[in-house]
Amino acid sequence: MSKHKPLNNTYIFVGLLVISLACIIVILITSQEQDKKFIEDYQIFMAAQQLEKKGNYDDAEKLIQRLLPQYQKNYQVQWHYGTILLNQKKYTEAEEQMRLAREIRPALVMTPRYLYEYGQISYYLNNLEVAERYLLESQKYNQPEINKKSRELLEVVAKGKKG
Numbered sequence: 001m002s003k004h005k006p007l008n009n010t011y012i013f014v015g016l017l018v019i020s021l022a023c024i025i026v027i028l029i030t031s032q033e034q035d036k037k038f039i040e041d042y043q044i045f046m047a048a049q050q051l052e053k054k055g056n057y058d059d060a061e062k063l064i065q066r067l068l069p070q071y072q073k074n075y076q077v078q079w080h081y082g083t084i085l086l087n088q089k090k091y092t093e094a095e096e097q098m099r100l101a102r103e104i105r106p107a108l109v110m111t112p113r114y115l116y117e118y119g120q121i122s123y124y125l126n127n128l129e130v131a132e133r134y135l136l137e138s139q140k141y142n143q144p145e146i147n148k149k150s151r152e153l154l155e156v157v158a159k160g161k162k163g
Helices: 004-053 057-067 075-087 091-104 106-110 112-124 128-138 144-162
Strands: none
Touching: 004 057, 004 075, 057 075, 075 091, 075 112, 091 106, 091 112, 106 112, 112 128, 112 144, 128 144
């Protein structure tokens, strides 16, 4: 009987080796499919950004909406969607998306563009205290273009608070 054990161990080893190789092949194929999907999604995201830069907000929104189901926990997708909604003057929806992005990535409150955009949304929703707070916070960073826009909107906010 002891003569059969080494043969049985060999079969077990070969069987485990075949199973391991099969698993590695499956993992490689799956990862290639995931990579392909990620690249496609990235291209959609970049196309949406380009459309937004050209002022084509409706088409940009359609592209970003395609990404929302699978990237619900991605702050960049949520933030970008909020920016598109802001540009479409859909302020309530924009605020919701911006809050979602901030919940996913709290450090956004240290990003001048985010602060400015949230300040804009708050202004248009007539929440002047919040607008002022975010716009003032955006001024703390050395971003000349954002600082200029923020100062201009702060002047409007100040007039609105007085009137």
